[in-house]
Amino acid sequence: MPDTIILNGKELAQELNQTLAETIKNSGVTPLLAVITVGDNPASQVYVRNKRKAAQDVGIQTQEYHLNADTKQESIVALIQELNESEKVNAILLQLPVPEHLNPTVLIEAISPQKDVDGLTSYNAGGLLSGRQLFVPCTPRACLYLLQKALPTLDGLHAVILGRSALVGRPLASLLLQHNCTVTVAHSHSQHMSDILKTADIIISAAGKPGLLHKEDVKVGAAVIDVGINRLSDGKIVGDVLFLEMLNHAGCITPVPGGVGPLTVAMLLQNTWLATQRQKSGHTDIALL
Numbered sequence: 379m380p381d382t383i384i385l386n387g388k389e390l391a392q393e394l395n396q397t398l399a400e401t402i403k404n405s406g407v408t409p410l411l412a413v414i415t416v417g418d419n420p421a422s423q424v425y426v427r428n429k430r431k432a433a434q435d436v437g438i439q440t441q442e443y444h445l446n447a448d449t450k451q452e453s454i455v456a457l458i459q460e461l462n463e464s465e466k467v468n469a470i471l472l473q474l475p476v477p478e479h480l481n482p483t484v485l486i487e488a489i490s491p492q493k494d495v496d497g498l499t500s501y502n503a504g505g506l507l508s509g510r511q512l513f514v515p516c517t518p519r520a521c522l523y524l525l526q527k528a529l530p531t532l533d534g535l536h537a538v539i540l541g542r543s544a545l546v547g548r549p550l551a552s553l554l555l556q557h558n559c560t561v562t563v564a565h566s567h568s569q570h571m572s573d574i575l576k577t578a579d580i581i582i583s584a585a586g587k588p589g590l591l592h593k594e595d596v597k598v599g600a601a602v603i604d605v606g607i608n609r610l611s612d613g614k615i616v617g618d619v620l621f622l623e624m625l626n627h628a629g630c631i632t633p634v635p636g637g638v639g640p641l642t643v644a645m646l647l648q649n650t651w652l653a654t655q656r657q658k659s660g661h662t663d664i665a666l667l
Contacts, residue, residue, distance in 0.1 A: 380599050383630040385524050391640035395436050398647055402437040409438045409654040411495070412461045415473045416454065416480065417447035422473045429471070432643045438650055441467070447477045454480070455488045462490040468654040469495040471646070474545075492656065495649035497549070506552045512656075513649050518550035520641035521582055521603050522557070528601055528630045529580075532557040536577055539563045540591070540618070541584035546605055550582060571595075583618035593623040602631040605638050 402409065411433055415422055430440050443457060461467045470493045476482050486494075491501035497515035505511030514522075525532060537559040541547040551561045564574055575581060575595040583591050584605035596602060606618030617634030624631050632638055 380626065380629050382625045382628050383528060385528055385603075385630055385632045385637060387520070387524065387632060387637040387639065387641040390523070390527065391644040394641075394644045395432065395647065398644075398651060399436040402651065407654060407658065409468045409650050410441060410466055411438055411469045411471060411650045412441045412443065412467045413471045413473060414443045414445065414454070414457065416445045416449055416476045419475065422475070426473055429643055429646060433647060433650070436647055438647060448479075451480050451484060454485055458485065458488040462488075462493060467493065468657055469493050469650040471496060493653055495646060495653055497649070498544070503544070503549065506549050509556055513652070514553060514645075515545065515549045516645040516649065517546050517584075517605060517638060517642045518553050519645045519648075520638050521546075521550055521605065522553050523641060523645070524603055524632060524638065525580060525601060532559050532580075534558060534560070535579040536560045536562070537580040537582065538575055538578035539582045539584065541565065541586070541605075543584065546584040550584070554580075585618050587618055588616050589620055590618040592620055593627050596624065596628055598627060599629040602628045603638065604632050604634050607634060607639065 413426055413429065415426055426442070433440050445454065458470065461470050470489050472485055472489065474482060476485065486498045487500060489499055491499050491512055494502055495513055497511065497513035502511050502513050506514065532554065537554050539547050539550055539561065542563050542565045547563055551563050554561050559580070562574055564571060568574065572595055576597050578597070578600055580601045581591065581596060582603040582605060586606050586608060588606070588608040588610065602619055602624055604617035604619040608616050610616060615635050619631065621631065621633060
């Protein structure tokens, strides 16, 4: 049985953020990230607070726009367009989810691709398919970073992604294909799920269902990345994977919390700095950090 490596996303994020803080300090440039929230979603408030603190720690200024839950879509689009045109604003983040009367696709598409540090506009999503994206979405980028830290190579490995969302599953599939993985995207309509999982060298669960992945589903030594964040009735936060079952079975695994989450924020900061570099230089082909 393998000694399972626990991939500490918090420590890896701290390392990335420390390097970024030094880079920003030495540059003499202060990036500005505009953050838009609509309504009073408690989880969103926590996420924004964490992002604000992380940004401040590395030398990125945040400018927050907290809009009432009943704000009309046209007003939000107008704000986004104003931020697009502002030379002071380097990056724009629309915190999801938004209230039900709003169309998130319309709002995301209003963001300039050059400032879309979440990588969610159709321009960046389409670019990811062709390998010519401006920004890679933050959570998929965090998953890739963890895998590259844990494994000597991704070339030829079979990766199974649980979940096909536009936020994680689909962009992550494109990203892993670029690194020569054989990729299977499984979802609620997939058949013979257990058989599929047992062939996987890598499993990334982004389904948002606690207790979804059991030890019996995973072959010995597989890498397991748990993207799920689920709050139980007692308030405890857990992932999709039965973590304790995987110890001494999986080759490596991410904890929840403390795995993908901190690295997702770190990748947002990386993308914000990347956007700033491109805008200051006038070039859009500056490579990812």
